[in-house]
Amino acid sequence: xxxxxxxxxxxxxxxxxxxxxxxxxxxxxxxxxxxxxxxxxxxxxxxxxxxxxxxxxxxxxxxxxxxxxxxxxxxxxxxxxxxxxxxxxxxxxxxxxxxxxxxxxxxxxxxxxxxxxxxxxxxxxxxxxxxxxxxxxxxxxxxxxxxxxxxxxxxxxxxxxxxxxxxxxxxxxxxxxxxxxxxxxxxxxxxxxxxxxxxxxxxxxxxxxxxxxxxxxxxxxxxxxx
Amino acid sequence: xxxxxxxxxxxxxxxxxxxxxxxxxxxxxxxxxxxxxxxxxxxxxxxxxxxxxxxxxxxxxxxxxxxxxxxxxxxxxxxxxxxxxxxxxxxxxxxxxxxxxxxxxxxxxxxxxxxxxxxxxxxxxxxxxxxxxxxxxxxxxxxxxxxxxxxxxxxxxxxxxxxxxxxxxxxxxxxxxxxxxxxxxxxxxxxxxxxxxxxxxxxxxxxxxxxxxxxxxxxxxxxxxx
DNA sequence: GGTATACGCTGTGTATACACATGGACGAGG
DNA sequence: CCTCGTCCATGTGTATACACAGCGTATACC
Numbered sequence: 001x002x003x004x005x006x007x008x009x010x011x012x013x014x015x016x017x018x019x020x021x022x023x024x025x026x027x028x029x030x031x032x033x034x035x036x037x038x039x040x041x042x043x044x045x046x047x048x049x050x051x052x053x054x055x056x057x058x059x060x061x062x063x064x065x066x067x068x069x070x071x072x073x074x075x076x077x078x079x080x081x082x083x084x085x086x087x088x089x090x091x092x093x094x095x096x097x098x099x100x101x102x103x104x105x106x107x108x109x110x111x112x113x114x115x116x117x118x119x120x121x122x123x124x125x126x127x128x129x130x131x132x133x134x135x136x137x138x139x140x141x142x143x144x145x146x147x148x149x150x151x152x153x154x155x156x157x158x159x160x161x162x163x164x165x166x167x168x169x170x171x172x173x174x175x176x177x178x179x180x181x182x183x184x185x186x187x188x189x190x191x192x193x194x195x196x197x198x199x200x201x202x203x204x205x206x207x208x209x210x211x212x213x214x215x216x217x218x219x220x221x222x223x224x225x226x
Numbered sequence: 227x228x229x230x231x232x233x234x235x236x237x238x239x240x241x242x243x244x245x246x247x248x249x250x251x252x253x254x255x256x257x258x259x260x261x262x263x264x265x266x267x268x269x270x271x272x273x274x275x276x277x278x279x280x281x282x283x284x285x286x287x288x289x290x291x292x293x294x295x296x297x298x299x300x301x302x303x304x305x306x307x308x309x310x311x312x313x314x315x316x317x318x319x320x321x322x323x324x325x326x327x328x329x330x331x332x333x334x335x336x337x338x339x340x341x342x343x344x345x346x347x348x349x350x351x352x353x354x355x356x357x358x359x360x361x362x363x364x365x366x367x368x369x370x371x372x373x374x375x376x377x378x379x380x381x382x383x384x385x386x387x388x389x390x391x392x393x394x395x396x397x398x399x400x401x402x403x404x405x406x407x408x409x410x411x412x413x414x415x416x417x418x419x420x421x422x423x424x425x426x427x428x429x430x431x432x433x434x435x436x437x438x439x440x441x442x443x444x445x446x447x448x449x450x451x452x
Numbered sequence: 453g454g455t456a457t458a459c460g461c462t463g464t465g466t467a468t469a470c471a472c473a474t475g476g477a478c479g480a481g482g
Numbered sequence: 483c484c485t486c487g488t489c490c491a492t493g494t495g496t497a498t499a500c501a502c503a504g505c506g507t508a509t510a511c512c
Contacts, residue, residue: 012295013466014283037493048467050276053494054283057240061287063387069238070473070494085384092322158311158395161289162388169384239496263463274497279464296464296503 014051017041021055025064025075026171027137036065036073064168078172080225086169087215093163094147094215095208100154102204109149112196115142120189129182139185140174146192150199177221184218240277243267247281251290251301252397253363262291262299290394304398306451312395313441319389320373320441321434326380328430335375338422341368346415355408365411366400372418376425403447410444 011019021041024030041052060067066074078086100106118124119142127135144167151163177184191214198206237245247267250256267278286293292300304312326332344350345368353361370393377389403410417440424432 039493049494050279050466050468053276054280057280058283058287061284071475072494082384085382088382089384089388092318096318156311156314158308158315158392162315162391165388165391166384265463275464276496276498298464 012051013045013047014054017045017047017052018055018058020045021052021059022064025059025168026141028133028175030075032075032077032172034075035071036075038072062165062168076168078169078176078225080222082169083173083217083222083225086166086173087217090147090163090166090170091211091215093159093166094151094211097151097154097156097159097163098199098204098207098211100156101150101199102202102207105202106153106155108196108200109153112146112149115146115149116189116192116196118142119146119192125185128178128185131179131182136175136178137171139178140171143174143188144170173221176224177218180220180224181218188214238277239271239273240280243271243273243278244281244284246271247278247285248290251285251394252367254359254401256301258301258303258398260301261297262301264298288391288394302394304395304402304451306448308395309399309443309448309451312392312399313443316373316389316392316396317437317441319385319392320377320437323377323380323382323385323389324425324430324433324437326382327376327425328428328433331428332379332381334422334426335379338372338375341372341375342415342418342422344368345372345418351411354404354411357405357408362401362404363397365404366397369400369414370396399447402450403444406446406450407444414440 021036024044030036036056038049038052038056041055042049045052056065056067056073059065060073063076066076068074101108119139124135124139128139148163148167152160154160191210194210195207195214198204198210247262250270256262262282264275264278264282267281268275271278282291282293282299285291286299289302292302294300327334345365350361350365354365374389374393378386380386417436420436421433421440424430424436
């Protein structure tokens with residue numbers, strides 16, 4: 001998911017501004033509700049205001065930020081209502097993807113087991129449990145990547161786009177969930193393994209059962225967002 | 227400076243550029259595959275290049291156009307593959323919406339019957355059958371509005387956003403379908419009526435049956451896009 | 453006559469200057 | 483002491499100038 005930033009030559013200034021801002025939001029360096037000032041991004045990304053403004057409009061279309069006329073760009077918050085809606089849509093889209101994978105007996109992309117290994121790496125887990133902001137954000141990104149991998153394997157480009165558009169919201173929810181209840185980590189890991197096994201075996205019913213249990217809003221997180 | 231559109235609301239230059247371009251694409255005035263030149267939009271919308279470029283980035287994020295580096299903005303085409311995917315996703319999202327409406331016994335918004343009356347207005351239908359480009363585009367927009375109305379009634383804002391993002395693709399498919407097979411009009415109208423009745427009665431099974439029949443790719447359109 | 457190279461035109465990529473709305477600070481009046 | 487109005491700083495909205503890449507065309511050389 002992380003693009004190589006070393007390829008700065010081929011990247012336009014607008015793209016750099018977009019990547020920097022997106023990353024700053026996903027990583028939580030810029031908190032929810034904060035106003036993103038153009039000049040800050042200009043300085044940090046080393047470009048002028050024009051490409052930054054283009055990036056902002058793109059990010060607004062992707063629901064990372066809200067563009068308030070004459071006020072600026074505000075990083076979106078996730079409300080309790082959106083939390084339920086996000087889980088509902090993830091469930092709908094992922095289960096549809098699972099159905100395609102199982103019905104067509106599509107092979108699961110290689111390397112997902114190793115991806116889970118990395119997610120469960122003891123040093124990484126320790127940092128997450130200690131409340132390390134970057135580690136938590138990274139964990140949330142890896143979580144999304146895992147689920148997104150199944151969706152991508154379906155080959156349905158629109159399904160893939162729709163699922164990808166849920167990432168901004170997923171990120172904040174996952175960060176909140178892991179921050180507030182680090183014990184969730186112990187539950188997430190084996191569920192991911194079960195899911196991977198079920199889909200590798202093209203066992204839709206098992207995958208559905210696991211996912212319905214996996215994508216269940218945590219009451220602690222819900223009440224925190226209210 | 228602050229020019230207002232018909233509704234009297236103040237609109238920024240960027241918004242005007244966005245609206246003009248979006249409308250030009252949806253109406254088919256700018257055909258698929260054509261390159262959108264910034265200067266054209268500048269002149270037509272009466273703004274400078276800066277807001278036009280912002281509008282282009284937004285439209286690209288919404289899949290109306292592709293931004294090719296150093297080449298410009300190209301109006302997206304719909305491939306045969308995307309046609310199937312679009313129907314598949316519309317079916318998935320709409321049926322989910324129907325389930326919500328029926329399970330929660332949500333009232334269908336008023337005025338949809340009158341909306342269908344306008345769609346079936348004999349003068350309008352005659353223009354569509356005669357191949358009038360504007361009338362065909364308008365018909366496609368009204369068709370989308372009808373389906374979108376049910377989705378909006380669910381109140382799930384993410385579902386609503388996801389469905390809305392399908393409009394650019396739906397528009398092109400619907401325009402192709404009606405252009406190539408105007409006889410479809412006679413089938414569409416009663417199916418819409420049946421759908422409206424089923425949902426008004428909160429009869430999910432009837433609604434699902436109708437929609438599965440309604441959202442069936444037309445072989446003529448498919449082969450035309452290949 | 454065909455091909456390759458150079459030149460110029462068109463249009464995008466970026467920076468920057470200026471216009472102006474918004475929000476807060478500060479002071480005057482009640 | 484509170485309230486309201488004015489002023490100013492900050493930051494967005496827009497226009498425009500300039501840089502430069504891509505493509506077509508024309509010309510020169512083979």
